[in-house]
Amino acid sequence: MNTAVAPLLRVDALTKSFAEVQVLKGISFDLRKGETLALLGSSGSGKSTCLRCLNFLEKPGGGSVTLDGERIGQKHDRRGALRWMSDTELAPQRAEMAMVFQGFNLWPHLSVRDNVALGPIQAGRMPRAEAHALAKAMLDKVHLGHKADAYPERLSGGQQQRVAIARALAQRPKVILFDEPTSALDPELVGEVLGVIKELAEEGRSMILVTHEISFAREVADRVIFMDGGHIIEQGPPAEVIGRSQAARTRAFLRQTGGAGEGQA
Template structure:
């Protein structure tokens, strides 16, 4: 449960959410694109209110049909890949552009191939997901999110389901996207990666924001005792290197 949290993401900024399991990080992401309906507060994407229609003092929650265009502007990459096993890599990435994005098949395929190239997976375009490693499948999932041409991309622990030797290839793609200046929010337990790639870090616990600031400051010089304790444990487990 989130408890009256509030933050702002600047255009082109990468924000990392860190904290112990159950602290509300993933719930926060799911509220942003209304996969979970918050019971209070507002979520804005630029000047657009997400998930609700407001008319004076009256307000109602959007239907799934009304929400669909907003959700296309907020790409999401999950822990699991959710690729269609009966579709090729190219078709997995192109499908939403054809069904909901208004593109022709040839336009959608061209866009899919551009996005697969961006995540270094174009050479696997004709393969099926079962032939791919977990890291490759996650890169295809990132390409699928990019094909929505979203204003914001949410990453919900995108490496947690991967074997350790596959983590680096996915983090490398995310770093490239951050270097491009894409607007991104990343939930991660990869603390060193958060420190080196994110512009800002938020440490959460118990549904609250405990500490927020520039990534280097929060991770290298945390101001709050609870943040120091958490990072000290991560450091003891080998999660942060100099």
């Protein structure tokens, strides 16, 4: 992990409400270049909402997100006041924070290769031949180069999710966001997807992972954040947050999920 002082991503006092329910209550954290950050917490704690606010799939209620020194989702108008960006203005920024969802969201009428190449062609204006070569390289990276001509319906859930990861990689993003990427998979298919994510972490990709796979977070993440009720309760290296957590709420969550470390059972 690169431990340079300046963070790649900075989240400051992020808030989000749906109607009268405040889901995020002033979330602040950083992500360094090359770091893998895992967000843990029970359902409803705000993890996925936080992730979706980072690239403005959900518009935050307040706070700021800065990627590589550039403010995401907002810009100054001619009078110097901040305004929200349009979807067109946001598109290049969103491409720099690629999202891998719980569902695979592949186009069923397109081959695997075309699914991966579509973004570079449409958003990046990349020539088709170059985009297809990039797609094949990204499919090789997730061990699916031999399935380039197949269609999604012919793939297992684990294979489809790996295609979705290849599609994210083809955007050449600065950060990859994973929103519970194994939650829709049968248990026997989880390992193949986690294996690819581990390989990306070992390459030094900058990633934020929302997951319920506690043991995987302990193994792969450089840092863990535990969220509850829209707040960050605890954050630090996995050995501290998972292995020797200081917060009672964290310890209770780990006992419930079977992720408690030594001395926390």
